[in-house]
Amino acid sequence: MIAVLLAFAVLPGVTAILEQPFLLDLALRIMILSCAAVSLNLILGYGGMISFGHAAYIGIGAYALGIPAYYGAYSGYLQLPLAIGAGALFALVTGFICLRTKGVYFIMITLAFAQMAYFAFVSIEEYGGDDGLVIDRRSTFTGIVDMEANLEFYYVTFAFLLGALFLVSRIVNARFGMVVQGAKSNEARMQSLGFDTFRYRLSCYVIAGAMAAAAGWLMGNYNYFFSPEMMSWTRSGELIFMVVLGGAGSLFGPVLGAVVLIILEEQLSGATVYWPLVLGAILVAVVIFARGGIDGAIAKLERRK
């Protein structure tokens, strides 16, 4: 797992030597989506809250970048906090309603709310509606870093990924994380011990939403573009797959899952225009036959040694 991170760290050097700038692009996409997947893992893997609307936060983060940019406000000092704040707010409001429900209801309601956000943005013609809008400049952080420079942007993204992983690893082992995991394991018991599980879960949900919005901010910057498509439910489904594929509830699992899924998608869409057919079949097979994800499979292999 550390190997993967090391690989990301040295990649720019490697790609320069190999003259494959495409790899850099791929790595960027993987890292950004990993950030979002890591945040989803916090609530899904560790918290047992199966949110099928997590991509909404990516979209919100991107719009928090794009809308100010549309009006000429390119400062990262404005856009990033705005993204995080908007993500946190949406999570707070929707989470307040969603977390009163359990199980399948929760899954469907998070899906519905994300769809609501999707349609809301689609119908705002001013910001491109269905097609979205192009941004001409990335966030500016005058004096600190030049986001337009690809190399610097790469390392900013890498820093975010490291930050996300570090944050989650601390949270999970601290008191807060224990409560969230306990609530996943046996919520009734947690309540009878004295924990207000609703409040802690909601807080966790808000943190994850804010993190994913930050990922969305990165995504918008990367693409110079934002659109409602970024928050479609198929994207949310992909995120869940990354988490589950990599092994839900393990720290690096989502990163592994992102690597596998994105590379798989790249290969397939390059091979055939009917790639959803193949990918879909693979996903179905993986769910039916391979439980525990990649991390689980690796663990099994290690146990056999």
Next chain:
Amino acid sequence: MSAALLDVRGLNKSFGGIRATDNVDLTVRHGETHALIGPNGAGKTTLIAQLAGMVRPDSGHIRFAGRDITNLAPHARARLGMARSFQITSIFADMSVLDNTLLAVQAHAGHSYRFWRPVRGEARLTRPAMAALEQIGLAGKAAHGAGELSHGEHRQLEIAMALAGKSKLLLLDEPMAGMGAEESARMIDILKRLKAYKSMLLIEHDMDVVFALADRITVMVNGKTIASGAPEDIRADENVRRAYLGEETSGNA
């Protein structure tokens, strides 16, 4: 006479047409071990569920440590000092034994909006947790996954968790359910030691245990309390004999 720690008045609960709790009165005094007995289906577990807050009574009042808790959420009652063990083991199976008790301690050690310090490094939490495990006899298995324990050990863990929080009242629902003779004997020892410094409301079927431990006994049949008082009085009570032992036996306690 010590003041009432727990005071239940006129509690009623019906499910559909069935009166699970029928005008129940019950008091548990400070420092006493109060046993709740009755045939299966008498409504004992439902009563505990209402005391703990998992089920809302239709009418009636519950006072705990001087406060009216009738409408309080389960977690709030736990914070006031009411600890509960479950009849059907309810632990955190995918966490370690130590973590299980850690959580119980953590619940009473301030808030949990701490994101930085690893919980297993907090002596303030791990020390009481280990102490509870030692009392129960599970200290050796602290690192084991809770799901790997035997049934008897599960029941012990249940008690350990009830102990680990700073609780004023323990609600123990059949702590020895499903235990073999040796494990039961160990559990009785633990309960005897607890008796000295904890107030307990204990649901139990084993009459020997009940008469050995209880300061007072309340008998429930069909949702009603038919008798309440000192063990000798209960033993001699006609209503109890008839309800519990049926018409067939005549005389023998």
Next chain:
Amino acid sequence: MEWILFVSQVLNGLQLGILLFLLAAGLTLVFGIMNFINLAHGSLYMMGAYFCVTLTSLLGSFPLAVLLSIPLTFVLGIAIERLVVRHLYQRDHLDQVLATFGLILFFNGAVHLLWGAEGNPIRLPDYLNGRVTLLAGIEIPAFRLAIIATGLMVAGGLIWLVGKTRMGMLIRAGASNRRMAGALGVDIKKLFTLVFALGAAMAGLAGMMIAPITEAYIGMGDDILIVALVVIIIGGIGSIRGAFVAALLVGMIDVMGRAYLDSFMKLFMNIQSAETASPALSAMAIYILMAGILYFRPRGLFPPKHR
């Protein structure tokens, strides 16, 4: 004139409601009886439409094509149940969500492969293309009337099936206590397959009926699936009655909201704000409705009793 427009919108809402019910009924039955969440239900809606496209051009008759496409979709439902769904009954909901999500991708790709990327229209026979005059001089498109009539018939048939027939009794028994029904000799496996296929057929029928209006296109089931999910959440998962009431409610609110919200908003804000905000708000209307209902009833309007 305003009045006629209003009635027209009401019928629009009714039409959407009926279609949603056809979709939601299968979804809620499958969940209620097999505890299985099927996101690929929208794909069955799509497949029904595509089967109908092909059969209409082969046979030259839309009604005939519908008649044949229904059993075809039913069989497809059986196939899916036996190949994929059956393996997932014991798994947790997350796995079911992921697997059926994979199925959505699969079917979208398959349709692309077999029918191409363009939308596929269906030609209606002339008698369905015209307008019909109802009382008070109100005219509605004949096809809309046909959709509403068909939908109501199927709804009635379903309620009769589940409520009054032996088959329906078996279904209800399986729903309320799976193990007991199995112990009593009901072939649970066959029952599950049947229920799934029935849901598939209804979804397919809904797809077939909308296709002449919207064309059959890739991914047509994906968005409406979510609306169907909203319907069963509002109605109460597992309840057919709930699905019916919720479907009509959602259909009405969606249509009326889009039609009248901006006029309503112009009553107390300036025209520009109303025109910017109202498309967004009317798109959000049904979700706001769902949120509101869930706040007071976290299990929907008609949650079925515990197993």
